[in-house]
Amino acid sequence: MNGPLRIGIAGLGTVGAGVVKLLAQHRNLLGLRGGRALDLVAASARSRAKKRDIDLAGVRWEKDPLALAKAADIDVVVELIGGSDGIAKRLAETALRSGKHLVTANKALLAMHGTELAELAEQRGLILSFEAAVAGGIPIIKALREGLVGNRVRRLYGILNGTCNYILTTMRETGRDFGAVLAEAQAAGYAEADPSFDVDGIDAAHKLAVLTGAAFGAKVNFPGVHVEGIRRVTSMDIGFAEELGLRIKLLGLARETRYGIEQRVHPCMVSLDAPIAHIEGVFNAVVVEGDFVGNTMFQGRGAGQGPTASAVVADLVDVARGRHMPAFVVPAAKLADKKVSPMDRHQGAYYIRLMVQDRPGVIAAVSGALARERISLESMLQRGRSQSDQVPVVLTTHETEEAAMRRALARIAKLKVVAEEPCVIRIEAF
Amino acid sequence: MNGPLRIGIAGLGTVGAGVVKLLAQHRNLLGLRGGRALDLVAASARSRAKKRDIDLAGVRWEKDPLALAKAADIDVVVELIGGSDGIAKRLAETALRSGKHLVTANKALLAMHGTELAELAEQRGLILSFEAAVAGGIPIIKALREGLVGNRVRRLYGILNGTCNYILTTMRETGRDFGAVLAEAQAAGYAEADPSFDVDGIDAAHKLAVLTGAAFGAKVNFPGVHVEGIRRVTSMDIGFAEELGLRIKLLGLARETRYGIEQRVHPCMVSLDAPIAHIEGVFNAVVVEGDFVGNTMFQGRGAGQGPTASAVVADLVDVARGRHMPAFVVPAAKLADKKVSPMDRHQGAYYIRLMVQDRPGVIAAVSGALARERISLESMLQRGRSQSDQVPVVLTTHETEEAAMRRALARIAKLKVVAEEPCVIRIEAF
Numbered sequence: 001m002n003g004p005l006r007i008g009i010a011g012l013g014t015v016g017a018g019v020v021k022l023l024a025q026h027r028n029l030l031g032l033r034g035g036r037a038l039d040l041v042a043a044s045a046r047s048r049a050k051k052r053d054i055d056l057a058g059v060r061w062e063k064d065p066l067a068l069a070k071a072a073d074i075d076v077v078v079e080l081i082g083g084s085d086g087i088a089k090r091l092a093e094t095a096l097r098s099g100k101h102l103v104t105a106n107k108a109l110l111a112m113h114g115t116e117l118a119e120l121a122e123q124r125g126l127i128l129s130f131e132a133a134v135a136g137g138i139p140i141i142k143a144l145r146e147g148l149v150g151n152r153v154r155r156l157y158g159i160l161n162g163t164c165n166y167i168l169t170t171m172r173e174t175g176r177d178f179g180a181v182l183a184e185a186q187a188a189g190y191a192e193a194d195p196s197f198d199v200d201g202i203d204a205a206h207k208l209a210v211l212t213g214a215a216f217g218a219k220v221n222f223p224g225v226h227v228e229g230i231r232r233v234t235s236m237d238i239g240f241a242e243e244l245g246l247r248i249k250l251l252g253l254a255r256e257t258r259y260g261i262e263q264r265v266h267p268c269m270v271s272l273d274a275p276i277a278h279i280e281g282v283f284n285a286v287v288v289e290g291d292f293v294g295n296t297m298f299q300g301r302g303a304g305q306g307p308t309a310s311a312v313v314a315d316l317v318d319v320a321r322g323r324h325m326p327a328f329v330v331p332a333a334k335l336a337d338k339k340v341s342p343m344d345r346h347q348g349a350y351y352i353r354l355m356v357q358d359r360p361g362v363i364a365a366v367s368g369a370l371a372r373e374r375i376s377l378e379s380m381l382q383r384g385r386s387q388s389d390q391v392p393v394v395l396t397t398h399e400t401e402e403a404a405m406r407r408a409l410a411r412i413a414k415l416k417v418v419a420e421e422p423c424v425i426r427i428e429a430f
Numbered sequence: 431m432n433g434p435l436r437i438g439i440a441g442l443g444t445v446g447a448g449v450v451k452l453l454a455q456h457r458n459l460l461g462l463r464g465g466r467a468l469d470l471v472a473a474s475a476r477s478r479a480k481k482r483d484i485d486l487a488g489v490r491w492e493k494d495p496l497a498l499a500k501a502a503d504i505d506v507v508v509e510l511i512g513g514s515d516g517i518a519k520r521l522a523e524t525a526l527r528s529g530k531h532l533v534t535a536n537k538a539l540l541a542m543h544g545t546e547l548a549e550l551a552e553q554r555g556l557i558l559s560f561e562a563a564v565a566g567g568i569p570i571i572k573a574l575r576e577g578l579v580g581n582r583v584r585r586l587y588g589i590l591n592g593t594c595n596y597i598l599t600t601m602r603e604t605g606r607d608f609g610a611v612l613a614e615a616q617a618a619g620y621a622e623a624d625p626s627f628d629v630d631g632i633d634a635a636h637k638l639a640v641l642t643g644a645a646f647g648a649k650v651n652f653p654g655v656h657v658e659g660i661r662r663v664t665s666m667d668i669g670f671a672e673e674l675g676l677r678i679k680l681l682g683l684a685r686e687t688r689y690g691i692e693q694r695v696h697p698c699m700v701s702l703d704a705p706i707a708h709i710e711g712v713f714n715a716v717v718v719e720g721d722f723v724g725n726t727m728f729q730g731r732g733a734g735q736g737p738t739a740s741a742v743v744a745d746l747v748d749v750a751r752g753r754h755m756p757a758f759v760v761p762a763a764k765l766a767d768k769k770v771s772p773m774d775r776h777q778g779a780y781y782i783r784l785m786v787q788d789r790p791g792v793i794a795a796v797s798g799a800l801a802r803e804r805i806s807l808e809s810m811l812q813r814g815r816s817q818s819d820q821v822p823v824v825l826t827t828h829e830t831e832e833a834a835m836r837r838a839l840a841r842i843a844k845l846k847v848v849a850e851e852p853c854v855i856r857i858e859a860f
Contacts, residue, residue: 022580022722032647032760033579131577137723139577146576146753147561147569149463150452150743217462275729278708292452293567293740296730299705300723310723313580323576323753330462 004037005320008068008100010091011080012045012052015105015132018309019078020054030313034320038313042068069094076101076127076319078312084108096120096128103315105132105308111206114213114220115335118327128327129315134207135160135284137307138300139314143288144214145329151290153215157253157428158286159279160207160265162302163191163198164230164250168267169280172238172247178231190282200229201250201265208252212263215254215288216338217330221263224340225252228266237353237423240381240394241269246351247277248425260339262346267425269351274430287430295430344403349378349427352395354412355419362417363393369411370397373404390419396427434467435750438498438530440521441510442475442482445535445562448739449508450484453746460743464750468743471504472497499524506531506557506749508742514538526550526558533745535562535738541636544643544650545765548757558757559745564637565590565714567737568730569744573718574644575759581720583645587683587858588716589709590637590695592732593621593628594660594680598697599710602668602677608661620712630659631680631695638682642693645684645718646768647760651693654770655682658696667783667853670811670824671699676781677707678855690769692776697855699781704860717860725860774833779808779857782825784842785849792847793823799841800827803834820849826857 007023009016023030023040031037042060044067062068068077069091077095079102081088088109095102102121104110110117110133121128131141135158144153159165163185170181182199185191197203209222230250241248246269254263270277275297279285284302289295301307318325328335356362367377381394397405409422437453439446453460453470461467472490474497492498498507499521507525509532511518518539525532532551534540540547540563551558561571565588574583589595593615600611612629615621627633639652660680671678676699684693700707705727709715714732719725731737748755758765786792797807811824827835839852 018722026580026582029582030580032764033756035761137578137720138726139573142572142577143569146748147572147744148567148740149747150456150460150740152456152459275705275708278705290567290740292448292736292743294731294734294737296568296728298726298728300726304724306722307724310578310580310720313722314577317579318576321754323755324751325753326463331465334462 002036004039005034005316006039006041006073006075007078007316008042008071008074009040009078009080010044010065010068011082012043013080014305015308015312016045016080017052017054018305019080019312020056022309022313024055030317034317036320038316038320041074042071044068065091066094069098069100074100076103076316079104079106082106082108084112089113092117093120096124096126099124099126101127101319103129103312103319105130105312107133107203107206107210111209111220111222114210114328115332118332118335121327122332127319127324129318130210131315132308132311134210135286136300136302136304137310138284138286138298138302139311140211140286140298141214142314143298144211145325148288148290148293148296149329151292154289154291155253155255156211156215156286156288157251159249159276159284160204160252160302161198161250162282162284163195164204165279166190166282167199168230168233168248168250171233171235172242175235177235178233199231201227204250204252205265208254208263208265211252211286212254212261213328216256216261216336217328217334218261218336218338220328221340224261225263225265226343230267232423233267234423236392237425240353241351243381244379244396245272246270246427247272249276251428253428257341257345259341259345262341264343269425269427270430276430346402347399348402349399349429350397350405351425351427353423354393355390356393357389357417357419358391359417365415365417366393366395366412370408373408375400375404375408432466434469435464435746436469436471436503436505437508437746438472438501438504439470439508439510440474440495440498441512442473443510444735445738445742446475446510447482447484448735449510449742450486452739452743454485460747464747466750468746468750472501474498495521496524499528499530504530506533506746509534509536512536512538514542519543522547523550526554526556529554529556531557531749533559533742533749535560535742537563537633537636537640541639541650541652544640544758545762548762548765551757552762557749557754559748560640561745562738562741564640565716566730566732566734567740568714568716568728568732569741570641570716570728571644572744573728574641575755578718578720578723578726579759581722584719584721585683585685586641586645586716586718587681589679589706589714590634590682590732591628591680592712592714593625594634595709596620596712597629598660598663598678598680601663601665602672605665607665608663629661631657634680634682635695638684638693638695641682641716642684642691643758646686646691646766647758647764648691648766648768650758651770654691655693655695656773660697662853663697664853666822667855670783671781673811674809674826675702676700676857677702679706681858683858687771687775689771689775692771694773699855699857700860706860776832777829778832779829779859780827780835781855781857782827783853784823785820786823787819787847787849788821789847795845795847796823796825796842800838803838805830805834805838
């Protein structure tokens, strides 16, 4: 293992360029820390001509990324192309089939095909690592696979999408609405032109599915994630949350229930006493509750060139050192095929905001609908008279089953005094 | 590597008992995650008769812990005896000399002899791991040696002693003084009968010295840590800090300056905007500022049976998997012998609280002494007339050099209007 680790990199966007920069800038440091040189041997990207502020002198250019997977002079392929299928998937499979270790930042690929890739790597004694796929530079995959390996994870949750967290933070700070803040985030480069991947919760769900696999030693199950995005969060609800000592965050959460594994991504109200309530802007954080370690929280920048490159290079040093670990904490052949705990069975508290006609008997009708499902109220906020004939009423409930809540909401929505569809946000207790 | 990992454990106090429990309770889980069984083969402790709620059936008892180091049927020695010298040191050295991997939770030992132990391990191709020595269950050593390995660390700081943080949190919440809160913490088991190791900052300094080694690839230099404890923190200063939007924490901090490595443990005032200000009670947290990753923070329980056992067992799984890593991020032979950056050269802002006689000209005299050293004031709080003839005056300064501050303070202390020694606390900007 004294020869250099020979690296082939596919994809030279923000992250790829960052990896090239880091490998160059810290060449000596990494040689010392990795036990041998980390040599970038070849690279491939869609356009060779594109202007990038990196130096690729001495690095072979491969027009076809698959050539990296097959090259005899490459030990590890770094896949930074992205996308759950197509060329990224072909590259990953070809690399492993050709006996190359694989480092990837591709959460979509792992969310859809993580289990099969783990099997492929394991059959050949290869390393599959993906620290950069979740929460940027935060070494959370390493924490789950190694640092907290002695624990049965009770629950895991996190702020996994910096774009959503930035939007929610800015909405709260400025009082502006989702649309305006999204437009601003797009202009500032914090949100994509097509924002649906982020704001509809899909990106966070990809990451959650990967985390769940590593935390519970279970097959990656992206279709098993219940996903809701942040488009329907209003600044009115953010304001009410603050009045209640709560803050709205898009969280990804996973835990084992008696029905199976529950994986959810949706806006949550969390107490201001919870450390995660204070993770603002583009920062990410992940909380792991282990049976021995108790609660641990890891926070840092969830995206960006530097943090993501830091994670990719950490994986490369592991490969350089020959440090093996099953991709998802237990051998791929032993990954548990756990049932999906249905959302109907979800137990939790709820925030409900209604727009109602300002007349007597409204509260009685609404609370009657909840009482019929044996849902008990924790608090109620009612705004005084308004100029219009619609006023908001805010209710929070004690813990109840989601199915009961849905039945109650269906009844409430049908009440004549209720002017629009109720806004419902789950309250998480930590 | 398919045979079991054969473990010998020395020390069966709180941590040792926790490790025994974890190994038993998660035997199957660990076998799967570690790639082979983790077998506790032998144990040693001062008293065999002592009542412990652990099952040692089938575990060989060794009266002499050194026998663990020499036994042919042991692969790894877990040293949980404690103390920087004496039997713990002899055990560690004997284990490594006898070709056993070493896992230890002993920060004092590492702070005093970490570099030599790392050399000893390396010469023999053995693993030396010590996740449990710093910040309990938080996998911060792994983060520095592996997860953030691609970064040059710019600065590192943390709340490293849960006892001190508990005392400071309780002083703030109750308004009571150090002595009363310490007595209560002792009664509750959060502080030792002889508290000096904790409250005088020595324990935090041991941990900081170990972290510094792993973060900067430098020889562990405990004597190079500037140490002040929390005995002189008063509830009055905690109150003034809150008025200024600051909170008092005992921090350990390390960074490279142009003079060398600065390592300090002392009470700090930190802005309430800094996440670390909100780490309360017995929790620990470590912030790592890397040149690529930016700021990352790791928090969790810094002590206790479960968290510490979690860390020890994570190290054991690394050993079971044969995952090698230099003890302090770079090979022991390459550890840098860095100069100690002298405290006189420390640059920072300061909080100064004086008890002065309530008469005209006092502020002029005090601010004159500061001006003479070209120290500029950021803010001043002056309490109105008091019943007694002494009133507190609080000053905060802009950044200045410590040497200048010390000269100014010597002059201020000599002023006739100043009634007692000034209380000075460094303000940290994050």
